[in-house]
Amino acid sequence: MRGPRRDTIASIVVTALSAAFGVALIQATSILATVISADDISSRSTAQLALVMVAAVFIVIAVYVGSIVTTNTFATIIAGRTRTIALMRLIGSSASAQRRAVAKEGLIVGLLGSAIGAVVGVVLTAGGIRIAAASGAVPDLDYVLADPLVLLPVVMVVVSTWAASWLGSRGVLEVSPMQATGAAIEPSREESVRRPLRNAFAAIFFFGGLAVMGAGVAFGLVSPLGFLVAFLGGIASFSGIVLGAHVVIPPLLRLTGRMLGSSAAARLAAENGMRYPGRSARTTIGLVIGVTLITTFAVAAQGYLDMIEYSQQQSPESYGGGVDELLLVTVGIFSALIGFSAVTAAFGMVNTLSLSVLQRSRELGLLRALGFTARQVRSMIIAESLQLTVTGVGLGVLLGVVYGWAGAQSLLGAIEGSPGLVWPSVPWMLVVVVIAGAALVTLVTAQFPARRATRVSPVAALAVD
Structure with missing residues (x-):
């Protein structure tokens, strides 16, 4: 697992996108809350209740999508490394050592990608809302551009990436070292x-x-x-x-x-x-x-x-x-x-x-x-x-x-x-x-x-x- 492999870079980009998407969803809810709170329609409609429900839904969507996308990507990567891991076992590495290595890489990828995605998501949202306010597309209000809730999808992307690497390694480490002469192993x-x-x-x-x-x-x-x-x-x-x-x-x-x-x-x-x-x-x-x-x-x-x-x-x-x-x-x-x-x-x-x-x-x-x-x-x-x-x-x-x-x-x-x-x-x-x-x-x-x-x-x- 040494060096910046092509699939490692790809997984970092995927986790960054997932985290940025989650941050954008949370920030979108915060912007809507600011607009509704600044208007008198909130007292005469179900706008506030709808906003609370939409906020909860956006948070769940952010966590859910980030988890599935990162899990799917890492499962693809692990399947492609079956032969390499089997070769390591063939020359004496233990199954537990290989599994720890895979899980460690998943954790590092999750931390790095999520950090990048969080910064990108906040910057894009902040820049976008400022441009929209300057052009008159949205009212010029005091928007909260660093909602603490953005940490939730970021943390979940890290956890899901680590979990995907740990669970994904379970199947490949059941392969016999003698099967190292084969290619990536996929279920028929x-x-x-x-x-x-x-x-x-x-x-x-x-x-x-x-x-x-x-x-x-x-x-x-x-x-x-x-x-x-x-x-x-x-x-x-x-x-x-x-x-x-x-x-x-x-x-x-x-x-x-x-x-x-x-x-x-x-x-x-x-x-x-x-x-x-x-x-x-x-x-x-x-x-x-x-x-x-x-x-x-x-x-x-x-x-x-x-x-x-x-x-x-x-x-x-x-x-x-x-x-x-x-x-x-x-x-x-x-x-x-x-x-x-x-x-x-x-x-x-x-x-x-x-x-x-x-x-x-x-x-x-x-x-x-x-x-x-x-x-x-x-x-x-x-x-x-x-x-x-x-x-x-x-x-x-x-x-x-x-x-x-x-x-x-x-x-x-x-x-x-x-x-x-x-x-x-x-x-x-x-x-x-x-x-x-x-x-x-x-x-x-x-x-x-x-x-x-x-x-x-x-x-x-x-x-x-």
Whole structure:
């Protein structure tokens, strides 16, 4: 584990992004609180209660997303180091010593990345709000730009990174030292399916979470507290997707891959998603998280606007001055969060794709030795990237529409003049931009790992550590 390895640098960047995202969410709540407190609408509406609930939700989202992203990234890194760790054991290192080394690296990465992310998040938020205030986009108020709550997502990113390294090392250290001659070890399809306890929990979390979210939406028609119920259901259902990703995502990848044609490279790319479900799930779930966040924020913001505007028309006496300004600030904050989510999703996809190709050098070398040309290998990697993008974006948009609608509906379903139960307000132009952006990022970034893979000769690739 000595020296600044490529995967170590990548994990530091991921933890920094996760921490910065968490800081931005907490600071966004603080800015909204300042705007609402400076206006008289707080005494005549449920704005304060809604803000408290949104603040709690933003904190949980920050912690939850940071934990999943860092855990997913470190699990990918540990899987790629299986052979190196096994070699260390072969020459006499104990399993406990290797596990401590991995956990120590995870702790260092978490501390360093979180510190960088916290500074970046505070600086970007402070600079952004000052620029917005100077331009008149938001009122010039005394904003708190160093909320102590920002430490919560930072600490959780550190803890989750350390936990991911510790738990991830458990599986690889069970490998016999004699297997050090192999490549990165991934569970096969049969091994992944034979996880009855995990699969059962995934199904319970997903379907149970959907039921709770539906109950929260119904409760939201009489009380804004339904928002918290719906949010808990959303977290539970998405946790079910993460737990069962090794079962759900590979078949979707293969189905998507079959749409790319019948060439040897396309067919092999389609089957690769099923061959190692764990690897396929880790590579795709990062993009699913990012797109789900983008779509959720966008749909929630649009639904929030539509329902408030409708309620204003129905009960103008209940919505005095300050509401329009608050709406503008809210939309601005949500737009910034959408942009932050987009950056996180794009980097997550690039990072996992690059690490995956690096860890598959021996596999790609074997394909070259069996007769695959450099062009075919490049086509296969690009096809895998495309099917990852289509699957991740499709699933993320679907989940984001459901979660965003449930959030806005449960929060505002009981306000004065509410239209009651409404259809999701989907900003289709943004959805199209997300899809086009993901496709563009895929095509551009897939070129780099593809070029790296085809530059290595078959003999050198088969000998790689």
